[in-house]
Amino acid sequence: MEEYLYENNEEVRNKVQKGFQDFVNDQDSMDLLSSIFKVLGDPTRLKIIYALSMSDLCVTDIVELLDMSQSSISHQLSLLKKKKLIKSVKDGRRVIYSLDDDHVLSLFNEGYDHAKHRKDSV
Numbered sequence: 001m002e003e004y005l006y007e008n009n010e011e012v013r014n015k016v017q018k019g020f021q022d023f024v025n026d027q028d029s030m031d032l033l034s035s036i037f038k039v040l041g042d043p044t045r046l047k048i049i050y051a052l053s054m055s056d057l058c059v060t061d062i063v064e065l066l067d068m069s070q071s072s073i074s075h076q077l078s079l080l081k082k083k084k085l086i087k088s089v090k091d092g093r094r095v096i097y098s099l100d101d102d103h104v105l106s107l108f109n110e111g112y113d114h115a116k117h118r119k120d121s122v
Contacts, residue, residue, distance in 0.1 A: 039083045040107070044068070045076050049099070049108050052086060056098040 023030070039045060044066065051057060051065055063073050077097060080086045085104050088095045099105055 036083055036085065036107075039079055039085065040111070042076070044072075045080055046108070048073070048076055048080065049085065049104065050112075052097060052099050053105055053108060056096050058091075058094045058096055060094075062097070 040049070047066055048062060051062060057065070059070060059073055059077065062077070063070050066073065077086065077088075081088065081097075084100050086097050087100045088097050090096075
């Protein structure tokens with residue numbers, strides 16, 4: 001039978017147990033993380049995130065790029081903004097959207113790289 005480090009090393013076991021308990025006890029962060037991944041689980045929202053990773057855009061730009069209705073895009077933008085994945089600034093009569101911060105780009109890029117890696121290894 002194979003032996004595992006966790007079972008045979010008290011230092012590793014204590015570190016894993018403490019780290020796990022810290023994670024499990026931080027319910028607010030776990031709930032927020034779960035909701036972020038749920039929002040990112042939609043192909044249209046992923047397309048918007050990708051587009052915004054290349055440039056700040058207004059709704060009209062995104063509508064044209066994704067070839068969808070303005071109301072559909074506005075709804076998706078609202079969901080992304082509610083989870084603080086994107087932000088907006090008013091520019092006269094237009095609203096310009098951008099990624100909220102570098103964490104959003106990192107999450108997207110890591111997920112996209114992983115998906116490409118998995119696709120290429122099939």
